[in-house]
Amino acid sequence: MDTQALLVWFQAAERPLPWRKEGTSAWGVLLSEVMSQQTPVARVAPVWEEWMSRWPTPASFARASRAEVLRAWGKLGYPRRALRLWECAQVLGDEPVPDDVDKLLALPGIGDYTARAVACFHYGHNVPVVDTNVRRVYARAVSGTFLAPGASKKELGEVATLLPELQGPRFSAALMELGALVCTAKNPDCAHCPLRPTCAWFQDGCPPPNEQELARAKKKVQKFQGTDRQVRGLILDVLRAAAHPVPQADIDVVWPDAAQRSRALASLLDDGLAEQDPSGLFRLPL
Known part of the structure; x- marks a missing residue:
């Protein structure tokens, strides 16, 4: 690289x-x-x-x-x-x-x-910092492949071999920035990539992902609409906006599915993101 x-x-x-x-x-x-x-x-x-x-x-x-x-x-x-x-x-x-x-x-x-x-x-310590952007850049530029889902400990060692003795932390920030701005998951801007002359994926003609890689990528996509996460967020919106504890009725209006609404509320209580007071009203944790 x-x-x-x-x-x-x-x-x-x-x-x-x-x-x-x-x-x-x-x-x-x-x-x-x-x-x-x-x-x-x-x-x-x-x-x-x-x-x-x-x-x-x-x-x-x-x-x-x-x-x-x-x-x-x-x-x-x-x-x-x-x-x-x-x-x-x-x-x-x-x-x-x-x-x-x-x-x-x-x-x-x-x-x-x-x-x-x-x-x-x-603190300027020259240690590998590996997020999804860095993993993607490494996969394409060094391995010539698409990013496999699921990080592994071996990637820390692989990225560590790239770190220069001088400006290591700045190099790490640059790798991350390249993945965020240029070597993106979709439509990478290879024309403006500083690593294009040595990028293994580019040198190989930018091959598309194979069927296995596409299938893994589709499994990674997280839906939000209609999920318990969305319902949790709607309930939290009610609690954040309230100056005082609210009754169950104020929560019931945010989502029509009673079972899903109850499940989402229970998970908020379990996670410590909401509390029920002795009178049965709901609030943010104190």
């Missing part, structure tokens, strides 16, 4: 994301990485800026109630991430966000990708 070509491209193409500004804290980087999981950065950026203004440190965030956190999370999706961040802040308190991958992994809600991203992008 042509490291220099990728870095030159990144110098010109890097998006001015707010968490990339000089002076962003480790907490700010951690927030951005958790918020950006399965969520477009265009939706994340304004919420991230609001959170950093309101809760600039783990200690300030830990003092918020869970209801405040879930209201501030808004429509980012997968709201359990918000509560896991809150739990993480409870553990950190006044302590700094650690720079060691293993110590980061010990925090609630921090997985392998987030731990490595914070260690790499904030």
